[in-house]
Amino acid sequence: MQKSIGTFLLALGLGMLSPAHGADAPPYEQWGAETLATIRKDLWLPTPHLYAEQAPDEHGVPAHPSFMWGVGIQLTALAAAAAVQPEKYLAEMRDYADAIQVYWMDHDGQAGFDALPGTEDTDRYYDDNAWLVLALAEVFEVTKDRKFLERSVATFRFVTSCEDDKLGGGLYWREKFLSSKNTCTNAPAIVGALRLYQLTGEGKYLETAQRLYAWVNSRLQDNDGLYWDNIQVDGRLNRRKYSYNSALMIRANCLLHQITGEARYLDEAKRVARAAEKYWIREDGAVADSGKFAHLLLEAFLAVSERDHDPRWADIVQRTLVYVHGGLLGADGRYPERWDRRPDGSRKESMLLNQASPARAYWMAARYRLIFPR
Numbered sequence: 001m002q003k004s005i006g007t008f009l010l011a012l013g014l015g016m017l018s019p020a021h022g023a024d025a026p027p028y029e030q031w032g033a034e035t036l037a038t039i040r041k042d043l044w045l046p047t048p049h050l051y052a053e054q055a056p057d058e059h060g061v062p063a064h065p066s067f068m069w070g071v072g073i074q075l076t077a078l079a080a081a082a083a084v085q086p087e088k089y090l091a092e093m094r095d096y097a098d099a100i101q102v103y104w105m106d107h108d109g110q111a112g113f114d115a116l117p118g119t120e121d122t123d124r125y126y127d128d129n130a131w132l133v134l135a136l137a138e139v140f141e142v143t144k145d146r147k148f149l150e151r152s153v154a155t156f157r158f159v160t161s162c163e164d165d166k167l168g169g170g171l172y173w174r175e176k177f178l179s180s181k182n183t184c185t186n187a188p189a190i191v192g193a194l195r196l197y198q199l200t201g202e203g204k205y206l207e208t209a210q211r212l213y214a215w216v217n218s219r220l221q222d223n224d225g226l227y228w229d230n231i232q233v234d235g236r237l238n239r240r241k242y243s244y245n246s247a248l249m250i251r252a253n254c255l256l257h258q259i260t261g262e263a264r265y266l267d268e269a270k271r272v273a274r275a276a277e278k279y280w281i282r283e284d285g286a287v288a289d290s291g292k293f294a295h296l297l298l299e300a301f302l303a304v305s306e307r308d309h310d311p312r313w314a315d316i317v318q319r320t321l322v323y324v325h326g327g328l329l330g331a332d333g334r335y336p337e338r339w340d341r342r343p344d345g346s347r348k349e350s351m352l353l354n355q356a357s358p359a360r361a362y363w364m365a366a367r368y369r370l371i372f373p374r
Contacts, residue, residue, distance in 0.1 A: 072131030112158030187248030285323030
């Protein structure tokens with residue numbers, strides 16, 4: 001298993017980091033297993049083999065299957081768990097990766113994942129599909145089953161089908177309403193293109209990544225290095241900043257540094273990471289953002305740590321995850337939506353998005369076997 005995990009991490013642009021030892025190492029595998037068990041208990045829908053959007057209501061009526069965004073995070077959580085404990089999670093991950101094909105829909109000659117399964121009227125989001133490109137690539141890395149790589153490629157084809165010349169390029173957010181081009185579509189699409197380049201060796205993916213990278217930086221990056229949310233087709237900017245947008249561009253820079261060897265990409269990754277730390281990370285480890293965004297920022301810090309070998313990024317990850325587990329975990333085993341406030345016990349808090357995010361973060365930390373400063 002050791003060799004396969006190492007190969008998997010290198011393919012992600014994140015090499016093997018030395019393991020933490022002894023009592024100082026947080027029990028990430030235990031925390032991750034407990035979180036996945038809570039998700040299974042609260043949200044599993046056995047008949048369609050899917051997870052629900054949130055826990056049953058006060059009458060025990062289950063919710064509909066999760067929207068595709070939650071599907072993507074949960075699949076990556078299972079993929080990270082399967083990379084560490086394949087004997088426990090590999091079959092579950094494979095089954096879920098197959099079950100979600102019920103979301104796959106062909107509409108107007110273009111196939112992609114719909115927001116919900118079995119609906120008559122499609123409502124597909126390009127950003128949701130961009131997350132699935134990454135998730136299915138990880139499933140392929142764990143299983144070596146090429147059908148998952150083929151699904152990742154097909155999903156990427158849908159994501160990039162919306163590229164046009166308005167605003168000089170870029171990808172839209174939602175198929176039904178081509179009104180904005182969002183960082184949350186373009187940034188993971190860049191990372192997805194780079195991953196597919198690594199997995200297939202096909203130059204078209206690298207070309208796409210570099211083209212989108214240049215467009216995002218010209219249209220959606222602030223002077224501090226962080227990224228705005230979107231630009232409307234009329235040119236108006238939505239200047240809100242969410243941590244996952246900057247996180248995926250940090251990862252894009254790390255992958256470009258790995259692929260090209262050009263120092264400018266690593267320099268930019270570190271510049272944006274420092275700005276992100278200042279903007280979102282609190283001294284006690286809290287993150288001033290939603291967990292569904294914040295867990296991706298932690299992954300970005302791991303990517304920088306691997307490229308520049310600076311343990312301070314690992315220290316941030318440990319401090320945050322210790323805070324999340326020790327300060328935010330509710331008595332019901334659930335986490336709040338935001339990573340800077342206590343849970344309130346509401347049903348909405350049980351959403352798959354909010355629980356799969358810490359699960360993914362714990363298993364990623366376990367898999368990377370970080371060295372933390374003593």
